Amino acid sequence: MSLQTNTNKLTELKNKANNLPNQNPPAQLQEKSVTPNISGLEVTPDAEYDGLSKVTVNGDSNLVPENIKEGVSIFGVEGSNTGIEWIPIVNTRAPDIGTHYLSLTLETLPAIVLLRDTYSRQYGFGGVVFGRMDNALYYNITGSSGSTLDIESATITESENKFNIQITYSIGQGVALFYAIIPAE
Numbered sequence: 001m002s003l004q005t006n007t008n009k010l011t012e013l014k015n016k017a018n019n020l021p022n023q024n025p026p027a028q029l030q031e032k033s034v035t036p037n038i039s040g041l042e043v044t045p046d047a048e049y050d051g052l053s054k055v056t057v058n059g060d061s062n063l064v065p066e067n068i069k070e071g072v073s074i075f076g077v078e079g080s081n082t083g084i085e086w087i088p089i090v091n092t093r094a095p096d097i098g099t100h101y102l103s104l105t106l107e108t109l110p111a112i113v114l115l116r117d118t119y120s121r122q123y124g125f126g127g128v129v130f131g132r133m134d135n136a137l138y139y140n141i142t143g144s145s146g147s148t149l150d151i152e153s154a155t156i157t158e159s160e161n162k163f164n165i166q167i168t169y170s171i172g173q174g175v176a177l178f179y180a181i182i183p184a185e
Helices: 003-018
Strands: 029-034 051-057 087-091 098-106 111-117 124-133 136-143 149-159 162-171 176-183
Touching (some): 098 111, 136 149
Parallel strands (some): 029 051
Antiparallel strands (some): 087 176, 111 176, 124 136
16 A cells, blocks of 8 residues: 555544544533531432532531530531520720629519629629518529629519519629529529
8 A cells, every 4th residue: 555545544534533423422510509407418410410510518607606505516516505595784895894783674583693704715603593482582692703793782672573683793894794594493
């Protein structure tokens, strides 16, 4: 065979190869979004797809420590919720240092009113137990933390089947203060 014959044959084969139907079309890939749930998830492409090009795991802004029970971890977020609703009272600056009053109305007794400060990321606690014994109202200051939170006194009066309480406390500078009401048995 001559060189021209080989060249013609090679060109003919090349043209036939270029005109063959495409045997390997590009893969059909799918994107999916998933939301975590209580059981594991298996993410697979739908029947008409060859695979997944992207999987997005949805987040949830409610996945924060205060919404998770203390001692429980969900997707790596450690819970800090003790089951007590802490309500902010004051975030002190220099003019806020000193004596303050917390006035609340309770519908049932006995109850405990807790105060908590956040000085230096260490919690200081104080509490007052309110109750009724032999038709007399009473309170008992169960503790206070000292340098940044000091419960000084409390009062309790009854009016229209509700209990009005006032707690006198003093706080130091740079303290965020919270209170919580816990029904007691």
